[in-house]
Amino acid sequence: MEEYQSFSLGSQGELTMGGVSLPALAEKYGTPLYVMDEEKIRHTCRAYQRAMKRNFGDAFHVSYASKALCVKGIYPILKEEGMCADVVSGGELYTALQAGFDPAKLHFHGNNKSWEEMAMAIKAGIGSFIADSEEEIHTLNELGGQLGKTVQVALRVKPGVDAHTHEFISTGDLDSKFGFGYENGRALKAACLVSSLPHLELCGIHCHIGSQVFLTEPYKLACRVMFQLLTEIGRETGTVPPGLNLGGGFGIAYGPEDKPLPVDEMIDALGEAVREGCRKHDLPQPFMTIEPGRSIVGPAGVTLYRVGSVKHIENVRTYVAVDGGMPDNPRYALYGASYQAVKATDPKGERNLRAAIAGKCCESGDLVTKDALIQPVQAGDLLCVFATGAYNYSMASNYNRLPRPPIVMVRDGKDRLLVKRESYEQLVQNDM
Numbered sequence: 468m469e470e471y472q473s474f475s476l477g478s479q480g481e482l483t484m485g486g487v488s489l490p491a492l493a494e495k496y497g498t499p500l501y502v503m504d505e506e507k508i509r510h511t512c513r514a515y516q517r518a519m520k521r522n523f524g525d526a527f528h529v530s531y532a533s534k535a536l537c538v539k540g541i542y543p544i545l546k547e548e549g550m551c552a553d554v555v556s557g558g559e560l561y562t563a564l565q566a567g568f569d570p571a572k573l574h575f576h577g578n579n580k581s582w583e584e585m586a587m588a589i590k591a592g593i594g595s596f597i598a599d600s601e602e603e604i605h606t607l608n609e610l611g612g613q614l615g616k617t618v619q620v621a622l623r624v625k626p627g628v629d630a631h632t633h634e635f636i637s638t639g640d641l642d643s644k645f646g647f648g649y650e651n652g653r654a655l656k657a658a659c660l661v662s663s664l665p666h667l668e669l670c671g672i673h674c675h676i677g678s679q680v681f682l683t684e685p686y687k688l689a690c691r692v693m694f695q696l697l698t699e700i701g702r703e704t705g706t707v708p709p710g711l712n713l714g715g716g717f718g719i720a721y722g723p724e725d726k727p728l729p730v731d732e733m734i735d736a737l738g739e740a741v742r743e744g745c746r747k748h749d750l751p752q753p754f755m756t757i758e759p760g761r762s763i764v765g766p767a768g769v770t771l772y773r774v775g776s777v778k779h780i781e782n783v784r785t786y787v788a789v790d791g792g793m794p795d796n797p798r799y800a801l802y803g804a805s806y807q808a809v810k811a812t813d814p815k816g817e818r819n820l821r822a823a824i825a826g827k828c829c830e831s832g833d834l835v836t837k838d839a840l841i842q843p844v845q846a847g848d849l850l851c852v853f854a855t856g857a858y859n860y861s862m863a864s865n866y867n868r869l870p871r872p873p874i875v876m877v878r879d880g881k882d883r884l885l886v887k888r889e890s891y892e893q894l895v896q897n898d899m
């Protein structure tokens with residue numbers, strides 16, 4: 468399948484996205500500004516669905532991980548593309564429901580869901596829970612009884628594989644706060660518990676080994692463990708749960724060092740591992756789910772910043788200060804993330820300035836990226852930072868009381884506001 472190209476050059480040689488001039492958008496909406504390409508999002512949803520269909524027939528879901536970007540405007544797109552979604556909090560659930568998303572297509576994750584969140588989800592008619600602890604299993608059973616519903620429960624399993632990613636976004640190891648370990652027998656025990664309770668139905672098992680993963684091998688290893696567990700659950704309880712969810716985590720390119728696999732290649736590798744598991748354990752193909760978040764919205768987003776100052780510190784570093792920073796993108800501060808950027812009015816110009824792109828917060832760690840190679844810029848220039856569509860707005864804060872930037876969606880040469888810019892009034896509205 469053809470790669471969809473978000474970017475092109477406008478009549479002034481400026482950068483355009485989805486057919487819209489980025490400098491013109493900065494004029495219209497101000498900066499900092501998140502811009503998202505709707506066609507790119509749709510394109511990636513379709514790529515996942517085609518690859519899943521090729522491998523698993525009709526027995527699959529592609530479930531968007533809402534945490535990557537959870538705003539009302541994303542859900543109509545997911546709905547039209549036939550996607551499911553998962554949520555991890557009452558707030559994410561509320562957002563999806565407010566946007567009119569079918570609750571039956573939602574799955575509830577999280578390692579410490581509250582009673583209120585679980586009750587809210589069951590009342591709304593949520594598709595399933597991915598249970599993370601024995602306490603949660605008991606609460607779900609109790610709530611199911613009270614509300615007269617049989618609750619669909621999958622189990623979050625730690626298959627004990629190394630995803631080869633940043634420690635803070637690696638989740639499949641036994642030493643993780645998430646889920647039930649396979650190797651210490653906790654997962655099997657939890658499956659037996661769910662099966663024994665009257666208001667629950669064990670609908671599957673789930674693992675998510677980590678995020679920003681570039682290799683197929685950790686998924687294949689995880690898949691082997693999960694098939695082993697399916698068989699053991701079948702042996703212990705008399706029923707093999709029908710669903711297998713292998714999570715998300717498919718990596719994207721932030722910098723030239725990142726080499727993401729094409730969707731087809733990644734999903735075909737999962738398909739191969741699943742077919743091997745079925746053969747080896749003499750099991751029918753499970754109902755398959757994957758949960759990509761970052762790879763759906765990440766590459767579809769950019770952030771536009773206005774440069775305020777440039778400091779060349781001889782023999783040390785150049786700092787290009789922009790009008791946002793860690794409040795709109797905390798990923799450098801959290802994970803040492805790196806990003807690529809260009810001058811939006813001259814994206815093809817020679818990139819010969821090595822610089823840190825610094826935010827405007829009172830904190831030295833407030834960088835967007837430490838080592839960018841960009842066109843020479845000066846105060847007033849517009850910088851476009853790429854691949855900011857995932858985990859930027861969703862992790863944004865009001866540190867230093869900076870209002871959160873708006874999100875503009877572009878498609879076919881048109882722009883529309885997805886999220887408004889926060890106002891100073893909104894910043895103080897909860898202050899008593």
Ligand code: LLP
Pocket residue numbers: 532534535576636675677678679714715716717758759760761762798802857858862
């Ligand atoms: N499923 C589960 C259970 C997850 O915990 C996650 C991400 C996903 C799916 C989606 O993973 P993705 O396809 O987006 O990689 N804030 C971090 C990322 C944390 C990811 C947490 N879980 C970052 O900015 O890199």
